Amino acid sequence: MDWRDLHVLAVLHRESSLAGAARALGVNHATVSRRISALEASLGHKLVRRLARSTPLTEKGREVAEVALEMERQAYRIERLVRAAESTLTGRVRLTAPPVLVSEIIIPALSDLRAAHPDLQIVLSANSHLASLDSGEADLAVRMVEPQGRHNIVRRIGSVSFALYANRSIAGLPQHRWRFIAFDDTLAHVPQQRWLEEFAKERPLDLLTGDFHSQRAAAEAGLGVALLPCVMAEHSRTLIRVTEQQPDPRPVWLVIHADLKDAPAVRAVADLLIGAIG
Known part of the structure; x- marks a missing residue:
């Protein structure tokens, strides 16, 4: 039995689809099969x-996959324990954060970190998906939903x-004529929606769109009023706050x-995030 095959089964179980497993593993469907x-x-x-x-997994498949997931978690824990014992600011740190925070706050702040620690590699995932730290998807995560998890700090x-933003042509209309740009069903549950x-x-x-960047572009094009993060909209040359x-x-x-x-490497990235977002 090959551990790599067990790992593929664990990922298939976690992702719930062949396509999702292939994406997560960076391979094609045929390799997963x-x-x-x-x-x-x-x-x-x-x-x-x-x-x-x-x-779908069979009953036996689910049983084996659960064991494989636990093996995966323990393997990642060994990796984390070894990395925690390192004393140098080198190596790779995996960070996941919502796309708007990545583009508007985190990336502009990374130049100082790179200058101070040139041997540090950042793997940055701009994703609203709640990555699992236990399964090794990320070392740190920035989230706009209060996190859960026994093993997390x-x-x-x-x-x-x-705030609400529009270009000047829309902002000049009476409010009763405003039309709005909003999230589609994938994010209809968020508080600002x-x-x-x-x-x-x-x-x-x-x-309706699935991300803030599309909403900003639509508002700049005069397609309506959008509720946008101020840190994003205030950088726009064409948008103004309308109320x-x-x-x-x-x-x-x-x-x-x-x-x-x-x-040390994780701590350095955490300090950067605290300073940039705080």
Whole structure:
């Protein structure tokens, strides 16, 4: 039995689809299928049901995958413990954060870190997905949702304010003629979306997107009024704030796996984030 095949099964279980597993592993679908087939052959059990539109795990497949996930967590813990014992600011640090914070705050702040620690490599994922620190997806995470997890060090490091912005042609219209740019169903649950729906009342939310960068571009193009992070919209040359009404700021949280809290490289990145966002 090859551990690499078990790892593929664990990722397939975690991602819940062949396509998701292939993306997470950085391989194609055929490689994932081949690894699963090899594992099935070595164990003598069917682990995956190969259907036309999905690849659910069998009962035995789920049992094996849960064990494989625990093996993966322990392997990553060994890696973290070794890294925490290092005394130099070198190596790789994996950071995940919402795209708007990456583009508007984190990337502009990285030049000072690079100048101070040129041997430090940052793997930066601009993703709203809540990456798992236990499974090695990230060493640190910046989140706008209060994190959970027994093995994490959590600290509130700042907040993000939102306001309504439009270009001058839209801003000059009477408010009853405003049309709004909002999130699609993937983010309809976030607090600022609910505030926008209440503010708009009967006025239309007729352009829906899945990210702030698209919303900013749409607002700059005169397609409506958008509720945007102030840190993003205030850099725009074409947008102006159209009302003083605004929702409560969203808190920003820093999450570090407890095993890495004293690792010098992780600590350096954490200090950068605290200074940039706080």
